[in-house]
Amino acid sequence: MSSARTLALGRRVERDEEIGILPEEDVVYDDEACRLAAMSRKKLHEVDRLSRVIFRVAERQNADSIIDVGAGHGYLTHLLAHQNPSRRLYAIDCDDARTCGSKDRGTRIVLSNHHRHPTRIIADHEKENPVIYVTARLDPQTLPELLEAHRYVLVGLHSCGDLSGLTMLRTFLECEGVKGIVVVGCCYHRIHVEREGDESQLGFPLSNNVRSLIQTHHPSFSLTYRSLTTACLTFASFDNPSTILSALRGHYHRSLFELLLRSWKPARTLSPGQLRVGGLPKSATQDFQSYCVAACTKLGLCTSDERRESLIDAIRKVEVDKEKMIRRIAFMCVMRSFFGPCVESLVLLDRMMYLKEGLGIPLDQEKHEGKGRVWLRNLFDYAESPRNMVVVAEKAACA
Ligand SMILES: C[S@@+](CC[C@H](N)C(=O)[O-])C[C@H]1O[C@@H](n2cnc3c(N)ncnc32)[C@H](O)[C@@H]1O
Structure with a gap:
């Protein structure tokens, strides 16, 4: 460091x-x-x-x-x-x-x-x-x-x-x-x-x-999408431990979403390059469920009511471990921000x-x-x- x-x-x-x-x-x-x-x-x-x-x-x-x-x-x-x-x-x-x-x-x-x-x-x-x-x-x-x-x-x-x-x-x-x-x-x-x-x-x-x-x-290196996202993190925003979790809301939504996609079988398989959610309306970023539903809809993964129900089920399962995961994700983001x-x-x-x-x-x-x-x-x-x-x-x- x-x-x-x-x-x-x-x-x-x-x-x-x-x-x-x-x-x-x-x-x-x-x-x-x-x-x-x-x-x-x-x-x-x-x-x-x-x-x-x-x-x-x-x-x-x-x-x-x-x-x-x-x-x-x-x-x-x-x-x-x-x-x-x-x-x-x-x-x-x-x-x-x-x-x-x-x-x-x-x-x-x-x-x-x-x-x-x-x-x-x-x-x-x-x-x-x-x-x-x-x-x-x-x-x-x-x-x-x-x-x-x-x-x-x-x-x-x-x-x-x-x-x-x-x-x-x-x-x-x-x-x-x-x-x-x-x-x-x-x-x-x-x-x-x-x-x-x-x-x-x-x-x-x-x-x-x-x-x-x-x-x-040697060893060879390159800048990837992932490494470039670290350049957008601001160490200054982590100065106050009490604001770390709220400052990282977007990050843990994205990370938990990735985890969810491993357990929930989406309607079609996406390559890592196609898995970029990008911007979502503000209303979709308030809680994890809204985020997942909006992200799946945007990526074309939520194609029927049945799929939507199975998605909500999968979200509930991921949410059981949410608190523990959020702390880990926050820790990783702070480390990456270095x-x-x-x-x-x-x-x-x-x-x-x-x-x-x-x-x-x-x-x-x-x-x-x-x-x-x-x-x-x-x-x-x-x-x-x-x-x-x-x-x-x-x-x-x-x-
Ligand atoms: C982050 S905003 C900055 C806006 C403004 N300069 C400010 O500081 O408030 C970037 C802006 O660049 C515009 N933009 C992105 N790529 C562009 C391009 N190739 N040509 C023209 N505008 C572009 C976007 O539409 C957006 O409005």
């Missing part, structure tokens, strides 16, 4: 003027600030710090536009729009419901600004929501067609899985107009580490360096190396005149927001 700790990257935030990491400029994240911004304390902390880094990159790159990729409900987008009135702001998300929600939010912000300052003369550019919303999947081939931009910075806050890795980094390297990138990743279990046939679509490893390390290392920071460090170092290789920057340097710059830094306070590392890269002026 102590090796696991020393192998992982540190998490302390250090001031860095050049990148724009300036913790002393944080707004006060009190209830009033959260209410005015209509954000949680965590989100406000994230967008406040990230926006300063983005502003620094956009200024240095003389960018005409900022593209918030995986913009979701637009918390970051609208703060950036407010801070960068002279730049076009694009919010891209592949989920149309989120794009619509973000648009509503933008309109409400413009309206509330007018109500808050009714006597102030409002400039024309302030009367309309300045953000351009696009529902699309980010793709380096089609991105330039979506935009009316020449020099732009790609940004992402907690862009999940491959979006913050392969997709955004490749877009940065391949699209001439993208001059800078600022991205914080999350949901590492959504990184594709297996795909039949096409290795160029794998989200890990990205860099030649890590790839050759993996190929030559390795999460190592896995996350490896994923992020691989991304950093991929960018350096792509720009032609030596691996032991952060900047190279005529090529560009690449940084990997802690940005958010770990206790506030554990996915706290930001990848920042810029192309050199002539690149």
